[in-house]
Amino acid sequence: xxxxxxxxxxxxxxxxxxxxxxxxxxxxxxxxxxxxxxxxxxxxxxxxxxxxxxxxxxxxxxxxxxxxxxxxxxxxxxxxxxxxxxxxxxxxxxxxxxxxxxxxxxxxxxxxxxxxxxxxxxxxxxxxxxxxxxxxxxxxxxxxxxxxxxxxxxxxxxxxxxxxxxxxxxxxxxxxxxxxxxxxxxxxxxxxxxxxxxxxxxxxxxxxxxxxxxxxxxxxxxxxxxxxxxxxxxxxxxxxxxxxxxxxxxxxxxxxxxxxxxxxxxxxxxxxxxxxxxxxxxxxxxxxxxxxxxxxxxxxxxxxxxxxxxxxxxxxxxxxxxxxxxxxxxxxxxxxxxxxxx
Amino acid sequence: xxxxxxxxxxxxxxxxxxxxxxxxxxxxxxxxxxxxxxxxxxxxxxxxxxxxxxxxxxxxxxxxxxxxxxxxxxxxxxxxxxxxxxxxxxxxxxxxxxxxxxxxxxxxxxxxxxxxxxxxxxxxxxxxxxxxxxxxxxxxxxxxxxxxxxxxxxxxxxxxxxxxxxxxxxxxxxxxxxxxxxxxxxxxxxxxxxxxxxxxxxxxxxxxxxxxxxxxxxxxxxxxxxxxxxxxxxxxxxxxxxxxxxxxxxxxxxxxxxxxxxxxxxxxxxxxxxxxxxxxxxxxxxxxxxxxxxxxxxxxxxxxxxxxxxxxxxxxxxxxxxxxxxxxxxxxxxxxx
Numbered sequence: 001x002x003x004x005x006x007x008x009x010x011x012x013x014x015x016x017x018x019x020x021x022x023x024x025x026x027x028x029x030x031x032x033x034x035x036x037x038x039x040x041x042x043x044x045x046x047x048x049x050x051x052x053x054x055x056x057x058x059x060x061x062x063x064x065x066x067x068x069x070x071x072x073x074x075x076x077x078x079x080x081x082x083x084x085x086x087x088x089x090x091x092x093x094x095x096x097x098x099x100x101x102x103x104x105x106x107x108x109x110x111x112x113x114x115x116x117x118x119x120x121x122x123x124x125x126x127x128x129x130x131x132x133x134x135x136x137x138x139x140x141x142x143x144x145x146x147x148x149x150x151x152x153x154x155x156x157x158x159x160x161x162x163x164x165x166x167x168x169x170x171x172x173x174x175x176x177x178x179x180x181x182x183x184x185x186x187x188x189x190x191x192x193x194x195x196x197x198x199x200x201x202x203x204x205x206x207x208x209x210x211x212x213x214x215x216x217x218x219x220x221x222x223x224x225x226x227x228x229x230x231x232x233x234x235x236x237x238x239x240x241x242x243x244x245x246x247x248x249x250x251x252x253x254x255x256x257x258x259x260x261x262x263x264x265x266x267x268x269x270x271x272x273x274x275x276x277x278x279x280x281x282x283x284x285x286x287x288x289x290x291x292x293x294x295x296x297x298x299x300x301x302x303x304x305x306x307x308x309x310x311x312x313x314x315x316x317x318x319x320x321x322x323x324x325x326x327x328x329x330x331x332x333x334x335x336x337x338x339x340x341x342x
Numbered sequence: 343x344x345x346x347x348x349x350x351x352x353x354x355x356x357x358x359x360x361x362x363x364x365x366x367x368x369x370x371x372x373x374x375x376x377x378x379x380x381x382x383x384x385x386x387x388x389x390x391x392x393x394x395x396x397x398x399x400x401x402x403x404x405x406x407x408x409x410x411x412x413x414x415x416x417x418x419x420x421x422x423x424x425x426x427x428x429x430x431x432x433x434x435x436x437x438x439x440x441x442x443x444x445x446x447x448x449x450x451x452x453x454x455x456x457x458x459x460x461x462x463x464x465x466x467x468x469x470x471x472x473x474x475x476x477x478x479x480x481x482x483x484x485x486x487x488x489x490x491x492x493x494x495x496x497x498x499x500x501x502x503x504x505x506x507x508x509x510x511x512x513x514x515x516x517x518x519x520x521x522x523x524x525x526x527x528x529x530x531x532x533x534x535x536x537x538x539x540x541x542x543x544x545x546x547x548x549x550x551x552x553x554x555x556x557x558x559x560x561x562x563x564x565x566x567x568x569x570x571x572x573x574x575x576x577x578x579x580x581x582x583x584x585x586x587x588x589x590x591x592x593x594x595x596x597x598x599x600x601x602x603x604x605x606x607x608x609x610x611x612x613x614x615x616x617x618x619x620x621x622x623x624x625x626x627x628x629x630x631x632x633x634x635x636x637x638x639x640x641x642x643x644x645x646x647x648x649x650x651x652x653x654x655x656x657x658x659x660x661x662x663x664x665x666x667x668x669x670x671x672x673x674x675x676x677x678x679x
Binding site: 040041043044045048066067068069070071072073096097099100133134135136137138139140191192193194313314315316318319320321322323324325326327 | 377378379380381386387388435438439442444446447448449451452463464465466467468496497499500501502527528529530534535536596600601656657658659660661662663666
């Protein structure tokens with residue numbers, strides 16, 4: 001298997017994030033009979049968010065399995081198959097649906113390695129769609145990044161673009177630990193939910209991995225550090241472009257994985273800029289923004305001059321357009337937070 | 343057998359629901375042309391329409407009172423209409439307006455109207471346990487109120503359903519589980535994912551009653567529901583009532599149904615419960631003029647609701663921070679900046 005970590009082969013070919021994800025899954029399935037996919041509507045439909053598009057045709061129903069609406073059953077079955085040595089990729093259609101199956105996720109999938117003293121491992125990928133911006137209301141719009149990252153034992157991956165999605169997915173499938181792969185619906189390149197500029201990128205045809213725990217500095221700057229992930233990487237980049245006209249040079253960091261967390265890249269940036277803005281589409285309290293600020297406070301306190309958090313306020317996500325736009329951090333909210341650190 | 347008056351009422355509810363979904367489809371798609379964008383137009387977000395499902399709700403709810411509880415899933419409009427939910431405020435909610443049932447916070451999958459004890463959950467089968475709870479409350483208070491949980495056939499594989507069955511049965515609670523079998527769990531045909539073709543068979547393992555109405559027939563639903571609701575009201579325990587319905591508009595708006603064979607779509611079209619009931623009414627001497635009058639009245643009511651909704655103001659952005667708690671804690675919530 002060819003592999004060029006960190007060094008993509010030059011390519012002009014652009015893929016949507018969903019195509020890039022599927023390409024990695026397809027390649028791993030072709031290489032390893034133990035890899036299989038199961039979830040609701042993953043076969044004929046190809047995943048509601050195109051996350052398994054075309055895999056049924058390529059691998060057939062035994063390896064691309066539609067399953068009943070029984071998340072406790074099939075996610076738990078994924079844990080069991082993984083412990084038996086297979087490498088299941090299990091889709092939870094919306095992260096919001098974790099509630100009906102959380103016991104399998106956090107009491108079994110996440111803990112069995114530790115509880116067994118590492119005599120058992122759970123090489124499973126739990127893929128799940130996250131995020132709002134399309135008025136799907138409180139039960140279908142959450143990211144829940146903090147919830148999954150908080151509970152020990154799961155690696156948590158949040159790609160922001162096609163290139164990263166492919167490399168991170170290869171790594172996720174090959175990883176011997178459970179990986180929660182959280183893809184933002186708005187980034188997938190769906191025909192019915194237009195993506196912003198950015199997530200569709202050149203993607204090498206060859207396999208490559210992106211190691212977990214390596215944040216990506218999307219834009220270098222000297223005046224302020226914006227740390228974010230997922231959809232909000234693109235919003236932060238837009239805010240940074242806007243701030244250039246005001247003479248503010250913003251550094252934008254895409255965390256890419258929450259567990260493991262690349263705190264060092266964040267700290268290096270904060271030591272340089274002294275001003276930290278953390279942007280998250282998850283709830284504000286007890287989440288990603290608080291964690292990043294705490295890391296900076298613990299290890300770069302002397303360099304910190306100002307801190308801002310931009311996140312979903314602590315309300316369930318409302319339906320009506322003006323209400324959701326109010327709570328989901330926008331480009332202007334990010335720009336204002338950066339200005340406020342000055 | 344329902345009286346002719348009841349048949350007329352059932353028919354009116356069904357044509358209201360059918361018309362409602364047709365008009366919502368039109369309104370939803372407006373603003374999503376030429377390229378479909380789920381977040382654009384006067385109704386954003388997902389929209390799960392129930393055309394073809396009307397017979398179950400209309401036939402069951404004919405036996406219910408305002409004080410009885412109904413829980414509905416992500417496809418709730420026809421059930422809400424038959425339960426007597428305020429159509430104007432429900433429509434305002436679907437349009438995301440401040441005067442909607444939930445002030446624009448809930449949307450179409452999360453309709454709540456406590457005046458008629460109607461509630462939703464957009465998560466599969468998760469309306470079942472709250473229905474059991476409403477039945478528990480009715481029993482504890484010695485009322486003869488009942489609770490009805492509506493769910494799709496895909497939901498009968500979900501743990502929340504099984505656990506509800508056991509709890510309802512072991513406590514002998516006045517609850518009816520109405521399974522609307524439209525043959526499809528989004529793209530997954532029932533035979534691929536569910537071990538029984540008759541969902542009412544799930545009752546056997548829980549020592550409770552189960553019955554299936556295997557045609558799209560409101561009269562047959564009415565009769566089966568008379569028994570199931572009556573059993574609950576009389577203190578004789580829960581029932582699963584499965585009703586064959588059909589899906590005329592895809593899982594959600596924008597679902598191209600590429601997975602669904604043409605023959606299945608055509609077969610569904612042929613099974614029109616509204617037309618079947620119209621034929622029954624004609625046999626009972628209700629002439630076409632009267633049927634037309636009922637349809638016109640239903641259409642007028644739907645138009646009025648949509649007009650009402652469109653005239654309503656949108657919520658102010660700041661209202662997003664209200665309503666998290668019934669008794670908001672003093673001081674900042676921590677979420678506002």
